[in-house]
Amino acid sequence: MLPHLPAPVRAYILAANAADIDGIVARFTDDAVVQDEGVEHVGVEAIRAWATQSAERYAPHLEVTSWEGGAGEVRVGAIVSGEFEGSPAPIRISFRLRGDRIAWWSASAPSSPRFTVDPHELRGRRALVTGGTRGIGAAIAQRLRSAGAQVLVTARSPREMPGGIEVITADLATRAGVDHVVAEVEAAAGGIDLLVHNVGGSTAPPGGFEALSEEVWQSELDLNLLAAVRLDARLVPAMLQAGSGVVVHVSSIQRQMPLPESTLAYAAAKAALTTYSKGLARQVGPRGVRVVVVSPGGTETAAARAMIERLAAGHGGDLDAARQDLLRTLGGVPLGRFNRPDEVAELVGFLASDRAAAIQGVDYVIDGGNLPTI
Numbered sequence: 532m533l534p535h536l537p538a539p540v541r542a543y544i545l546a547a548n549a550a551d552i553d554g555i556v557a558r559f560t561d562d563a564v565v566q567d568e569g570v571e572h573v574g575v576e577a578i579r580a581w582a583t584q585s586a587e588r589y590a591p592h593l594e595v596t597s598w599e600g601g602a603g604e605v606r607v608g609a610i611v612s613g614e615f616e617g618s619p620a621p622i623r624i625s626f627r628l629r630g631d632r633i634a635w636w637s638a639s640a641p642s643s644p645r646f647t648v649d650p651h652e653l654r655g656r657r658a659l660v661t662g663g664t665r666g667i668g669a670a671i672a673q674r675l676r677s678a679g680a681q682v683l684v685t686a687r688s689p690r691e692m693p694g695g696i697e698v699i700t701a702d703l704a705t706r707a708g709v710d711h712v713v714a715e716v717e718a719a720a721g722g723i724d725l726l727v728h729n730v731g732g733s734t735a736p737p738g739g740f741e742a743l744s745e746e747v748w749q750s751e752l753d754l755n756l757l758a759a760v761r762l763d764a765r766l767v768p769a770m771l772q773a774g775s776g777v778v779v780h781v782s783s784i785q786r787q788m789p790l791p792e793s794t795l796a797y798a799a800a801k802a803a804l805t806t807y808s809k810g811l812a813r814q815v816g817p818r819g820v821r822v823v824v825v826s827p828g829g830t831e832t833a834a835a836r837a838m839i840e841r842l843a844a845g846h847g848g849d850l851d852a853a854r855q856d857l858l859r860t861l862g863g864v865p866l867g868r869f870n871r872p873d874e875v876a877e878l879v880g881f882l883a884s885d886r887a888a889a890i891q892g893v894d895y896v897i898d899g900g901n902l903p904t905i
């Protein structure tokens with residue numbers, strides 16, 4: 532072990548190498564976030580499950596070769612060996628510390644070409660990612676940041692983010708929330724060059740169309756359609772003036788394959804978001820602004836992961852069986868797995884870059900083949 536490694540990081544590595552699950556979990560704050568293999572694990576119970584599973588599956592051993600950083604943020608370079616293909620392999624682990632505990636842990640394999648990002652590609656661009664503290668949005672925010680962009684994210688609750696990503700807290704389902712975000716963006720960055728509308732989701736009750744009250748319809752439309760429409764109305768005019776900018780709307784394959792039991796209003800809102808995006812792209816394209824849509828299928832975010840862990844209880848704790856069961860209820864996914872958030876982020880990172888300069892007004896599906904038709 533290298534000398535002077537900050538104490539919480541040292542304690543974590545000693546516990547990890549001893550496969551001491553309680554020791555690993557004790558190093559984290561109660562609300563800590565672990566990002567591993569593109570999947571988020573949030574809070575002590577999820578981190579315990581992650582540590583247990585990775586110890587059982589890979590029996591990893593870390594040998595630290597370098598580290599940098601200070602009291603708040605520490606980046607460790609290490610060689611990880613264990614029961615996995617390609618072992619031993621280099622790994623880089625980022626720790627964000629709060630006091631003597633770890634509030635954020637994320638790992639990446641610096642040698643993997645799959646994750647190679649040009650750190651200068653988006654240098655000088657100012658990006659806003661709505662709903663960017665968790666799940667797909669957090670992965671997009673980090674992908675844009677690693678390409679050199681200044682990144683602001685929004686969420687209702689504050690959350691520590693790595694790498695200088697700033698959080699604006701606001702409820703984007705309200706007009707007041709949009710006003711607040713616009714004011715904060717102006718103060719922090721003076722405008723936006725890349726706008727990623729990722730915020731979305733459904734809180735509708737089960738029970739089909741009869742269970743969808745007027746209020747439920749309104750709140751699903753507010754979050755999944757009008758948040759983007761309202762923010763575009765405030766931020767796109769400056770892009771038009773500048774003659775450049777990129778807007779990415781995150782929709783869903785449900786725009787084309789609605790699930791009637793509980794997410795009909797969500798699916799209809801996402802369909803409207805896709806149609807609106809096409810019209811906006813046609814209008815603003817001639818003035819240098821690109822608008823594109825990304826439609827993910829099932830994606831293994833921390834929330835999806837927690838659901839799989841709950842379902843696994845009915846499969847004797849077998850996570851893979853629970854996952855396969857869920858994939859079947861979605862109509863079957865030919866690739867046999869969910870997306871990883873960083874895979875969706877990779878697509879957004881490409882579309883946001885100048886490499887996609889000729890791509891306008893289209894909707895990219897990323898779903899492992901889940902949609903049965905083109």
Ligand SMILES: NC(=O)c1ccc[n+]([C@@H]2O[C@H](COP(=O)([O-])OP(=O)(O)OC[C@H]3O[C@@H](n4cnc5c(N)ncnc54)[C@H](OP(=O)(O)O)[C@@H]3O)[C@@H](O)[C@H]2O)c1
Binds near residue numbers: 687730784831834
């Ligand atoms: N995950 C999937 O399987 C999947 C599949 C297809 C499409 N999508 C789409 O992908 C996008 C991201 O989904 P996700 O699963 O990654 O979401 P998620 O894990 O639930 O994260 C949602 C993010 O949005 C924020 N948020 C939620 N409501 C908000 C509000 N009213 N105002 C401001 N921020 C809010 C959350 O923070 P706070 O809670 O602190 O506000 C969080 O940062 C959504 O548009 C979703 O429809 C997801």
